[in-house]
Amino acid sequence: MRKIIILFLLLMPVASFARKPIIPEIKHHKIEARLNIQKHTIDASDEILVKNRENLHELVFFLNRNLRVKAVQVEGNPAEFQVVPEFSAADVIRDVRKDTKDFYANAQLLKITLPPHLLNLFRVKVTYAGKIYDPPHVPAYARDAAAVETRGVIGGKGVFLAPESHWFPAVETSLASHEVTTNTPSGWETVTQGARISHKTEDGRLTVHWKNDHPADGLYLIAGRYDVRELQAGPVTIYTYVFPEDTALAEKYLTYSAKYVKMYSKLLNPYPYKKFAVVENFFPTGYGMPSYTVLGQTVLRLPFIVYTSLGHEILHNWWGNSVFVDYATGNWCEGLTMYMADYYYKTLRGPEQAKEYRYGIDRNYTLYVNDKNDFPLDRFLNRTAMYTRMIGYGKSAMVFHMLRRWVGDAQFYEALRNFIRHKQFQIAGWADIQKEFEAVSGLNMTVYFDQWVHKTGAPRLEIKDVSRHKTSGQKWTLGGNLLQKERVFRLRVPIQVYFRSDTLDTVLVTAQAKTPLSFSFDQKPLGIGIDPDYNVMRRLNHGEMSPVLSLALSDENAVIVLPSRSTPEFAEAYRLLAHQLIPPGDGMIKSDVEVTNADLKSGSVFVLGSPEENAVYGKMGAALKGRLAFRGKTVSLAGNTYTGKSVIAAFWNPLNRQKGLCVFQAASPKVVRSLGMKMMHYGKYSYLVFDGTKAIAKGEWPVKENPLIVKF
Ligand SMILES: [Zn+2]
Incomplete structure (x- = not known):
């Protein structure tokens, strides 16, 4: 699971939000953070580079409500500020959906009055300190996910500061670059985005400087008593940050991480960051962040993770963690990552494994998704219940699969490489994907994206009235009708015709409830199969499935x-x-x-x-x-x-x-x-x-x- 940072860039009429603060564009955060593990505290400053804009008289940041603001400077001069501990989400947040409100539940507002005549880019420095200690706990009711929640923790087992812990002042939406210098007791290692620029111990304290030149949609800070190993994979440094009892696993994670970084750099474009780190967590997580992944101990110890989830999380550095998701138009990154990781590894094992995987997607969609819970892909945010996974991961992966079969491998990867070139370090949506595929193929894909991304459902196919006739000599015809039950889709349906010693593969284009089949052959056909290898996203017929739990x-x-x-x-x-x-x-x-x-x-x-x-x-x-x-x-x-x-x-x-x-x-x-x-x-x-x-x-x-x- 990729950690989702909810970002909604909705263009709302200004009048209806006249009272809401203007969201300035933040270009860079330069954070210095000293952690006191015993006291669960952070003592920090954040120098924020802000892009000026018209009518910007005040800046409003979210900051953890347990943090006390000590001083604020604008361009080096003390500035007036006000802390608002209680605020109504509706007054300040543009997107007020339930999960977004929850994201800010732990925040207070920091309002900074700006002096006049600031430059186009100006610096604001906030100095603050306080305790962040919400040990991970299992929420009251969690059926589908191994969900453990924390609003941020600095503790003896480890440090986990997510964007929703508001451990540094941030605005609602902004793609900023980040630089973090941490100071911890020696023996405690920190990890965050970007490259590790320096690492030195002095007077029993460790200072580490991390720098990411590329913008990102949020920032985590992780720390623990880690054993750190590294391996160079071309220009990329691979690290493992594991607990001392798990050092035996480090070698395998280093080797496989290097393998995936190289593989995807070749298949797509070069890996976008200077490092990739596998970080062990002290509570269950499976998060992929820009340039690292944070895996819980139980997960890290599972022997098959290096063959499956690790590659998936590494691929997220392209999909979701450098080409960012425009959640307002749907999360496309899980389907594409599942397709190019989990599914791709099956294809490497052989066509039968790949077929079984596609069958599983169709079958699970058929079983878990119904008229009542279905939603279009452009509404998918992240997986919650099982049916959301069957849509946002499974169906989405099949949409990429059918695209690849339609345009062919060369154009498929070319379109994806162009997508990265045009959208890296920006937010992007399905419309951008459509544009790239149309550009490389010269095809109009409006109907395709409309029916698969902007509408719900999947077709169900039936075959009726199949017959064969001998015409003259050794000539044979084969006829019948392909039926689309439920809603009618425009489909390219793979068809196999079976003969005594070989099989003919063909594709039938259908856009009707009933499409006649008519073939003629030089030999006697023995049978016909409609999408026998499950290459179409569709609802399976009862008889195609065996009963499962x-x-x-x-x-x-x-x-x-x-x-x-x-x-x-x-x-x-x-x-x-x-x-x-x-x-x-x-x-x-x-x-x-x-x-x-x-x-x-x-x-x-x-x-x-x-x-x-x-x-x-x-x-x-x-x-x-x-x-x-x-x-x-x-x-x-x-x-x-x-x-x-x-x-x-x-x-x-x-x-x-x-x-x-x-x-x-x-x-x-x-x-x-x-x-x-x-x-x-x-x-x-x-x-x-x-x-x-x-x-x-x-x-x-x-x-x-x-x-x-x-x-x-
Ligand atoms: Zn994922």
């Missing part, structure tokens, strides 16, 4: 059926799990003796306990036939037998074929409690078997019959 996990109308015949310990554990799985206000939780057929039809059903404990198997058990069978403590599943293990498996709901049925039988109440919310991570599987909490078997049921592939 996310059917039930993603359904806000899910029905959880509790067992009435289990032991009190089991009953209590299952009851707690049910309340974890269903957010307050969603779905229903009933016992097997209360639940009605109408309830079981109303959504995906989650059955807890075995058939001995839960009577609802009597109504729904037929769905398990041939796949899962219970015999006392023994279960047979996917051709294997397990005793004393926990099993979770998904099927189609026999009373409502569009919905899922999920059954979970645990080996002990303890397993129910410890597996609990971990289930959320297993949504893509049809079944799992656990020994304790360790998955010892997992898989997806094979798809029985794909309705988009017709064989004669």
Whole structure:
């Protein structure tokens, strides 16, 4: 996840915001910060370079409300200032959406009166000090993300100062460059944006000077008792800042970081910064900031991170952290980063892996996104609930995939390189992307971007009336109709025709609810497949998907059926799990003796306990036939037998074929409690078997019959 710094450059009529302060353009922050770890305090000054503009009589900055302003100077002379501890967000912030207000919840206002006749560029220096200590905590209700919150912390475990901690005076929106000199007890290393210019210890204190010449949309300061390693990758210095107990991991992170920096520098344009640092955090995060990433200890220790998330975070230095996102027109950077990182690595492993990944995107969109929660890509900000991820990451990645297939690799990368050349260190939106792709291809892409970016939804395809005829000699024709169900899109649909010894790949352009298919061949066609490799962003047909756990996990109308015949310990554990799985206000939780057929039809059903404990198997058990069978403590599943293990498996709901049925039988109440919310991570599987909490078997049921592939 990329840390999102909300920036809204909305052009509002001046009259309606007459009372709001003018936002000046800040060119540069030069911060000197002395940290006292024991006292949790910062003692700092910020010399701010401001661009003058007409009618600018006053500057208004946001600053952490625990910080005391000691002095303000304008062009070296003492200036009048006023601190306003309480303010109404509506009076000063241009964007007053809920999350934006939250961003300023911790701030006070610093109002500085400006003397007349200032130059075009002038300097304001603010000297301030105070305590910032909000130890990371888990918010009251977090279903989807491993969310830990802090409003900034200077503490013995580490220092984490994010833009929302307002640790230096900043305005609502500005792309400024930054320079930070930190002073910490020796043994404490700091990291922030840009290059490390100097690093020296004197009298038991360490002074580090960081400088980023390029503008950025916010600034973090991180510090900890780090072991620092470095490696040169061409012009870029790679660093690892890890805790002493994790130094064994440093080598691997250095090597892989260098590899990704080189790979993307070649594929795109040169890496935009002088350094890249992998920084270990003392609480769970997965943030990518300009020129570094901050990963929680648990994440850093996962063996697969160097193959997946690390590359993703490094690529964000191009997408999102140097070409910045214009959030007012939608966050495009996650889809593009997912496409060029997570998906790209699958393509390097082979076409089957890539196909499976695309299938997963289409499948998850189909399962998690519905008419009620769907929104267009130009409204995506960042991922919150699962469905937002399926749109803002998954669908967005497919929009880039279809673009690449349309214009070809050469033009695809050329357009992206031009996008960087024109928009680096500026904010950019989908319109800029469209412009670059139209420029290199000479194509008009209005319809494409309109239907995929500015509108909701995805097409669903069907094939009907397929027939083949022998005309004369060895000539054959193949006909049929391609149907677009739901809304009609303009699509380039890949089609495969199968022959005895080879396969023909072609593309059909459709922009209608019904498009006739008509082919003639010199040999006998044996079958036809519509988008068999999932190259189109689309809603999958029921028959293209095998039932998976996310059917039930993603359904806000899910029905959880509790067992009435289990032991009190089991009953209590299952009851707690049910309340974890269903957010307050969603779905229903009933016992097997209360639940009605109408309830079981109303959504995906989650059955807890075995058939001995839960009577609802009597109504729904037929769905398990041939796949899962219970015999006392023994279960047979996917051709294997397990005793004393926990099993979770998904099927189609026999009373409502569009919905899922999920059954979970645990080996002990303890397993129910410890597996609990971990289930959320297993949504893509049809079944799992656990020994304790360790998955010892997992898989997806094979798809029985794909309705988009017709064989004669
Ligand atoms: Zn990302």
